[in-house]
Amino acid sequence: MSPRPNIDYIRRPQLITAAMEVIVERGIVATRIADVADRAGTSSGAILYWFDSKDELLAAALIEEDDLFYAEVTERVATGLTPAEQLALLIEAASQGGEWALWMESWSRALRDPEAARTRERQDLRWRAVIAEVVSAGQQSGDFRGDADPGDVAATLASLMDGLAVQVSLGDPEMPPERMVALARAVACEQLACELPQPEPALAEPSRPQATSAPAPSVVTA
């Protein structure tokens, strides 16, 4: 029997959300348990009741961010869209990509911590599998060319978007978010010999706060 009372269901998500916010602002190393407690309106003791260590709390925050993104994306692509519409949506979602600063934290951690490296790998595989599934569906429906390897296309698109998102997050004037989307769409069209529709404005609405200070994506022009 867990000694933890029922408020677990309320408390844990709140603490994770508070941790995500503080990490984005300060970075993992500068984030203290006390800062997260302040943000969540609770005590450090309460946090240590749910999480054995700061590392455990941070790992939970990074996993939660990925789960949120994944849940949102799979929900959005599962609503009767064509594969081409789904692929356009995935690219759009990545450009709004939750908190890129959090992904970068997880990359930096993965360089030094084998457990963090495994988590990042799992998350990457999951994201690539989502893309590959859409590619396969488009090949079966005849919308995408059939001789491209879905895994290769997914690896290419996921890597390209990560690399471009770095520049977007750095506020590079040469790489506004809409250019990132345009480039990823162009590569997808080239590799799959297809055309991608423009995402509907309602679907392109960001549903969570934008990462860093990059300007919000405006109308996509790819």
Place this chain on the structure above:
Amino acid sequence: MSAEQTRARILEAACELISEEGIDGIRIARVANRARVSTSLVHHYFSTREELLTDALMLAFDLAASERFGDEAGLVEIEGAGHTEALALAIDQCLPDLGPSEHEWTLWVELWLRGARDPELRPVANRLYQRYRGWMLSVIEAGVDAGEFDCDDPERVADLAIGVIDGLGLRVLLRDPGMDLERARTTVAAVLAAELGVSAEPDGLTATGALV
């Protein structure tokens, strides 16, 4: 030791520590310890930790960039090598070289993280990207001018090149079992070959093994 040497030694110690432990682990006292100087001497050259970090990152990338991007003309003058081989070589130079020199890539990832979080470092990062982009663009434009690449928007291809190289290079650096250096090289070649109308096969964009 001259003032310049002392400063260089401090910066070098800072670079080593950033590469080993990440930017967040850097403390003036530890850098002083590594450089075998006093903390007050470090403070004499760098008034804040931020200043030390920024200068250390700039130095690291300046050295790496002049080594890598300094001589683009030299790239296309390899005997018997055309622009396709020159571009293949450029790709190889940008992907991480696992081993003693991978710390440079680790610093690159640290710069991303720090720049994303700290607006003060963004101009530095933007400048480094400008140089990276410009260098890649010059390699592509040389091939277009010579009629070897068929491409009406070299800037777009240069952007694609550095984007896909950064994303794949990160995975190689992290030793992702699904993305080793060979697969990364093939993937970049496939993207760029399609854009430039050249072959991505072993005699085309991935043909650099013998040249490196």
